[in-house]
Amino acid sequence: MQQTAASSPPSRARRGLRRHLTPYLYLLPTVLLMILLMVVPIVMVIGYSVQDNVITNPNPESVGLENYVEVITDPVFHTAVRNTVYFTGVSVAAHLVLGLAFALMLNSPLVGRRVRAVFRMIYVLPWLFTVAIIAVLWRLLLNPNGVVNYLLDIAGLIDSKVEWLANPDTALHAITFINIWAGYPFFMISLLAGLQGIPKNLYEAARVDGASAFHQFWHVTIPQLRPIIISMVLLDFIWTTQQFALIWMTTGGGPINVTEMLSTFTYKLAFSRYEYSMASASAVVVLVLSMILAFFYVQHQKARD
Amino acid sequence: MGNGAPTRRRIYALVGASVIALTAACGGESDESASGGTVTIEFAQWWEPELPDGSLRELMDEFEEQNPGIEVELLSGPYASTKEQVVAGAASGTMSDVVGLDGAWVSDFSNQGSITSLTDLMAEAGYDESELASQIQIDGATYMIPVVNFVYPLITNDELLAEAGIDAPPANRTEFITAAEAVAGLGDDVSGWALPLSLEAPNGVQNDVMSWVWASGGSMLADGQPDLTNAEVASAAEYVGQLWDAGVISPGAFTMKEQDKVEEFTNARVGMMISSLAHVNTIRETNPDLQFSVSAIPAEDSYDGERGIPYASWGIGVAENSEHKAEAWRLVEFLMSEETNAELSSLANAFPGNTSAVPDFVEDDEMFATAFEIYQSGYPANEFTGLPVAEELMRMFGEEFQGALNGDQSIPDALDAAQARWVEEF
Known part of the structure; x- marks a missing residue:
């Protein structure tokens, strides 16, 4: 008893402190990694963006917002923004429509189980390829002497070879199409999971109330899927604005600059012109745009919770 | 209480491991020990x-x-x-x-x-x-x-040339366009010449466009500064434009890369290309039956001086x-x-x-041996070597030149625009 009484206050305090610190110690490895891999590079890039050329210049000086002004007033930057908005907007809308259509088909009781399994495998295929494979595959398919032109030719739909990726009139649409093809399975899988989670009794109740198939879709399916749809759309917006490899490996931002995106514009500044400060400024602009989208995503997630 | 010690050990181990991992990640200097x-x-x-x-x-x-x-x-x-x-x-x-x-x-x-x-x-x-x-x-x-x-001579498909009624590889620009038109006239998806102008890897500007300038003893520089509006560059650019208008260039040029060009040639879909000698073995391995030869890049008709050969x-x-x-x-x-x-x-x-x-x-x-003779009879020419942001200079020229070939601007305007952009970089 005496012993306990003597050691009790410091021991309790130590235990309290330990209990208090334990969660932080568990978090420490993750926090350290996040600081090292995310915070430090972001702070460095922001720092680079307000100096005259870093890395190639051994003694860079601060230039304030000069790099931002130069990037934002560059006409190619405006083209890149326009192209990115088109590429992202059309890709996300098409991902949603196609993903939902295929998910509905795969969830339909009208389709047999085996047929459903086969189509599920076929529909998900594009998602299994890496970007490099997708780029090479579509470069071959869309080659003027490629399979697409051959099929269109024998179907009588074209009378001369279309240079899908090399023609300034078709290049942006062509890479947007490739991106749609590559990205819809992610929507499809997520929406299919959502569809399978909708209680059957909601449809039964709607049918009892005399709702048509369209009304059931519009008033039951869509409201039930809305949280998934909003999350997916926001995430896809963020990912698609950052798409680089596909564009670089198919068109390199050309012909002329009709497929120039914010990502290729930034890459060229850094690795072709060695203008690391300008590239940093451009990257920070992209970061801010992504943060705005991320903000809406987080707000939506919070509202869901 | 009984779990206290192992839990504590786990925490210390976790912290220790993360510190070691971070230390390892931070200690970036590779050991040339x-x-x-x-x-x-x-x-x-x-x-x-x-x-x-x-x-x-x-x-x-x-x-x-x-x-x-x-x-x-x-x-x-x-x-x-x-x-x-x-x-x-x-x-x-x-x-x-x-x-x-x-x-x-x-x-x-x-x-x-x-x-x-x-x-x-x-x-x-x-x-x-x-x-x-x-x-x-x-x-x-x-x-x-x-x-x-690696030198870049003209490589010609002898069978296609013969089929088109051309006996020998072209030696000057008039002969070249005649041969290219004849080969393109064979039909069956065959083109006269391949011109890779991809902006991802813009070295086509160096190897396939500027090579026409260097082959006639011209230069794209004057006193180490850009000089894209001089007569030799203008003449070469106009000549490539002429080939474009004649429809003898392989389709897909604006996104074509060097390897695409070699593939088109290897598959006998193009009669002539300017390409690295290093590709000779690739062509032989991929299509052993293809009959082809190497020759000097054609010069202007009136030119009889030493020819620059890109490398x-x-x-x-x-x-x-x-x-x-x-x-x-x-x-x-x-x-x-x-x-x-x-x-x-x-x-x-x-x-x-x-x-x-x-x-x-x-x-x-x-x-x-023939290529070595061509190399020794001319001089190695690559004016991009040693220039600042050389690849970006090629890309800038490529963008303006694509605009001209696409009909968005005239070739002299494209050269003026490229000159202005190059001067900024110098």
Whole structure:
């Protein structure tokens, strides 16, 4: 008893402190990694963006917002923004429509189980390829002497070879199409999971109330899927604005600059012109745009919770 | 209470592991360690994947045998990733001791201070420079030595030319357009000439457009400054425009890359291309039945002077941050020695950077012998070597030139626009 009484206050305090610190110690490895891999590079890039050329210049000086002004007033930057908005907007809308259509088909009781399994495998295929494979595959398919032109030719739909990726009139649409093809399975899988989670009794109740198939879709399916749809759309917006490899490996931002995106514009500044400060400024602009989208995503997630 | 000690141990272990992991991640400086008196030097290049399997390693083993106490670690990758690795190494001060260089990078790296002056290293080692075919200098100091050179002659599909009624490879521009039109007239998806103008890898501007200027003794520079509006460049650009308008150029030119061009030629879908001699073996392996030959790039009809022939080099340099510059130079010296240089040239099907070295294929292969004759009768020409942001200059020219071919602007306007953009970069 005496012993306990003597050691009790410091021991309790130590235990309290330990209990208090334990969660932080568990978090420490993750926090350290996040600081090292995310915070430090972001702070460095922001720092680079307000100096005259870093890395190639051994003694860079601060230039304030000069790099931002130069990037934002560059006409190619405006083209890149326009192209990115088109590429992202059309890709996300098409991902949603196609993903939902295929998910509905795969969830339909009208389709047999085996047929459903086969189509599920076929529909998900594009998602299994890496970007490099997708780029090479579509470069071959869309080659003027490629399979697409051959099929269109024998179907009588074209009378001369279309240079899908090399023609300034078709290049942006062509890479947007490739991106749609590559990205819809992610929507499809997520929406299919959502569809399978909708209680059957909601449809039964709607049918009892005399709702048509369209009304059931519009008033039951869509409201039930809305949280998934909003999350997916926001995430896809963020990912698609950052798409680089596909564009670089198919068109390199050309012909002329009709497929120039914010990502290729930034890459060229850094690795072709060695203008690391300008590239940093451009990257920070992209970061801010992504943060705005991320903000809406987080707000939506919070509202869901 | 009973769980307290193991839990505590787990926490300490977790924290310890993360600290070790972070320390390992932060300790980025690659170890060119001197373990047991042995110095290990890193050699980053894109050559190994392009050479026969294991052949570069064998050369390194030979070097290590001749230089006890020096070991070479090869860091190999494709050209594009090597470039990014070298750029990142230059930026962070962790460049490999010896680096494979493209002439287009030299100006930027030397300005950045990431590659060292080889002039100093040669002087320290008492090296005799007279054996070097060329050196890439910036402000009077050598920063890159071309180890082997790949020349870009005209390669023609003899069967297609014969079928189109053309007896010999064209020697001047009039003959070339006649031949290209005749081949394109054969139909069956065959084109006269391939012009890769991809903006991802814009070296088509150097090899396939500017080569017309150099072949007629012209230049795109005046006193080291851009001069894209001079008569020779204008004439060559107008000529390529004429070929474009004649419809003899292979479709898809605006996104075509060098490898696409070679593939089109190999599959007999194009009659003529200007391409690296290094592609001769690829063509032979892929399509052994294809009858083709090499010749000099056609010049202007009235031109009878020496012809510039474009070339690309596997260059070599030493990193400024290297702690073993003397050992790094020993490796450069080894690669530039008569015997090793001849061997490397033979392996790469390239022309040697050492003036005394003679690669085997020149004696064994008629086509390479012809190419060697063309090389010796003209002069190697690549004005992009040593220019600042050389690749970006090609891309800028490519963008403006694509605009002209697409009908968005005239060719003189495209040259004016490219000139203005180039001047800004200089």
